[in-house]
Amino acid sequence: MKTLTTTDELAAFCTEAARHDYVTVDTEFLRERTYYSKLCLIQLAMPGTDDSGAVLVDPLAGNMSLEPLYDLFRDTSVVKVFHAARQDLEIFYVDAQVLPDPLFDTQVAAMVCGFGEQVGYETLVRKIARQSLDKTSRFTDWSRRPLTDAQKTYALADVTHLRQIYEFLAAKLEETGRARWVKEELTTLLSGDTYIVQPENAWKRVKTRTHSPKFLALVKELAAFRERHAQDRNIPRNRVYKDDALVELASNKPKSLEDLGRSRLLLREARKGDIADGILKAVKAGLSMSPDAMPQPDRSREKLQVNPALADLLRVLLKAKTESAGVAAKLIATASDLDALAAGERDIAALKGWRSEVFGEDALRLCDGRVALAAKGESVRIVPLDE
Incomplete structure (x- = not known):
């Protein structure tokens, strides 16, 4: 198993990969303690039946640049094959505003080929490649070095079996004339807007039982502050405060640090310092929001006369x-x-x-x-x- 640790090694591999019709791609990352995913490993494989054309790329080694890989992503003569690509693509778009073109997602292709909704990679390996996966390294800290042989074997299997799966599904799509279906489904994945969360829209992700515009105005301001704070410090939004605490704040409308101290659900760290100041400013902004700027719940289907x-x-x-x-x-x-x-x-x-x-x-x-x-x-x- 070859691991690339320098930009020159990555460039040499990508130059060779560009001579083929496709390359399979996967990543390993961590996101439990950060807002943005921390890229820990990239797996790549050229067409073939063994591991000779497959490599691991270690982005944590030295000052490696991923620009050779991004050049390969921009090469429209080479199909970039992923499985369930959304989180992988988010990493690359946030890092370099680049998305692979053309893209093939085997989960999407399997969906339109009759394998069901959101079929897993392990299922496709079993049904198409007629192989089984060793899952012992599935939950592991990919940021720790050195990687074990078991980790490397597990990671490499995510792109070696993917070659056979891709070739099978691509042929099936050609046979059934459904390639256009896949292209339609990939439109969202290939839009940069998919991977950028705008703080002013973060309130739409918060589930509430109250849908009055005045209440939603508070939710909007509190969610926007939380999103900005999490992005600026690269921490999970739930480390700022969780959704249930956000809803509680919108209900109680705290106006002072003393009011914040009475919260049942707010984390202790959020009752002081920058977070506390941000909460109080968000509440004030929500209370003073003009009626025409207040969020309006979508009630378009509530009054439908269903037959x-x-x-x-x-x-x-x-x-x-x-x-x-x-x-x-x-x-x-x-x-x-x-x-x-x-x-x-x-x-x-x-x-x-x-x-x-x-x-x-x-x-x-x-x-x-x-x-x-x-x-x-x-x-x-x-x-x-x-x-």
Whole structure:
């Protein structure tokens, strides 16, 4: 197992990898004690059937630059293959504002090839590569050096088996004509906005039972301060204060350090110093926010007049169509999506892109009364109705 520890070694590997159609990529990182992921290891493999074209890259060794890897990411002649790429891509985008082009995510590809929703790498290794993974090093501190042989073997397997999985899925997509489906699904992963959390939008991640604009104004300011503080100091947002403490603060509206001292849920460290000052300023800003600037909860679906019979028919249609296509029903539409569709809503994901081909077009025909459903044995078929 070869470990690259210098920029020159990485550059030599990437130059060789650029001669191939694809390269498989994975990372190991830590995030328990930081806001941003700490990159600890990168695994890379060129096409092949053994470990000779696979390497480990140690970004913690000396002053290694990852620019040769980023040049490979920018090389549009080489497909960069990941599994469940989101967290990996976030690391690279935050570090260098670079995303691999073109990208292939085997989790997304497996989804549209009939392996179910969010299928794990271990499952694909077992079903496609017909191998098993040694999971003994799954939960380990990847920042500690030296790495053990067991750690290295575990890490390398994340890219060596990935080659066979990629080749199988790519062929399957070509055979079924679903490559475009994968491309559509990767749009979000290839947008830099996916990996940047704007403090002013952080409140949308906080679950609350109260949805009044005045209350949400306080949640917004408290969440924005927490996000900025966590980003600036590179600490997890929950180390500043947790969501339940944030909601408590929004409810109690503390105006002094004495008020903060009465909190049940606030961490002791947050009752003094910079965090305490930030909380009090956020509460003050939330209380003084003008009504037109206050967050407004999305109530667009609360007043929908759902046709329950049509909603039930749409559920039957969804089950039939997804079973036929070999994709998970939840990937196409949620229960609330179906209710919205039955209430006349048309701005839903199930009516767009590849989902429309699988389900949306027939769903609209059903809603418009142009088709009916009929049971035949264990299957459901669509029956066109005369105009």
